[in-house]
Amino acid sequence: MRIWAIWGAVFVAFAGASAARADVKMTGSFVADAACPATQAIKSGKNPGNVSTAAGQSYDLLAGNKDAPTHYLIRVPGADPERRWVKISCGRVSGGSASTMPAAPAPAEPNKPSRPESRNMSSR
Template identity: 50%
Template structure:
């Protein structure tokens, strides 16, 4: 029994990553607020101090698994270009809902 408990806990740690799973999605993310755009969820490190710009459209790449908390968007000119933003920062439109995606420029978050 004592051997099974650590093995069971180890399996939970290795397999229990649904909160960190990403779900691929397509469409556009339209920023409605100026929000920090982070390379990793759960960190405050924001190389380049990049932020979304209200009214700009960004290519949508993924979202976190249910319950979704963040979207992964592409911000051209940012390094790295794929950044996570909180869902409350904007709205999503599918490929057929809006005009083609314009070139979004990174906004420096200060």
């Protein structure tokens, strides 16, 4: 019985650890178009020091919150902590990966002639 409890705890720990690291590494710079909150956490909106981006300012782009990001993780020099989340609508990506969306799927094979289907032609 104890061994199952231990294995269960290990499984939960690994599942939680993988969920916590959902950010997707990105490169380049984030250029703010406006003054926007730069939060420490996306969900809670926690913003120690009430840090905001400055319009026209460029920030190191570190990651997106998922493959099709809604927020970018940027480095805000002088903030504590420096790693902060901003909404993607606050600015644009310059000189790097704007998105980590997977490439479009390969085109389908050209249409091949199909074999005629056998149909039951019984009288109606």
